[in-house]
Amino acid sequence: MVTALLLLPVVTILVWLYWYLLPVRRWLLSNSLFLLLLLAAATAFVTWVERMNFDADGPLWPYIVSTGGAYGILTVGLGAALAWRWYRSKI
Numbered sequence: 001m002v003t004a005l006l007l008l009p010v011v012t013i014l015v016w017l018y019w020y021l022l023p024v025r026r027w028l029l030s031n032s033l034f035l036l037l038l039l040a041a042a043t044a045f046v047t048w049v050e051r052m053n054f055d056a057d058g059p060l061w062p063y064i065v066s067t068g069g070a071y072g073i074l075t076v077g078l079g080a081a082l083a084w085r086w087y088r089s090k091i
Contacts, residue, residue: 018078045066
């Protein structure tokens with residue numbers, strides 16, 4: 001729950017930037033499916049990391065690692081989707 005609250009503003013800004021940088025700003029079904037896939041991957045990563053046991057570290061460490069990883073998944077994924085859309089629009 002804490003990680004979702006930390007990710008919410010960043011996800012909102014990244015999705016807006018993704019829409020803003022789309023060619024002709026057309027949102028397609030493939031965009032929705034890719035966004036859903038990215039959110040599922042980030043959620044799976046967050047739950048996987050939060051269930052890990054970090055014995056030597058503090059209780060906040062799983063939240064820090066899962067949030068950082070989810071930021072990376074979302075940023076790289078949306079960047080790859082945007083590059084794919086730009087490439088497809090130039091064909």
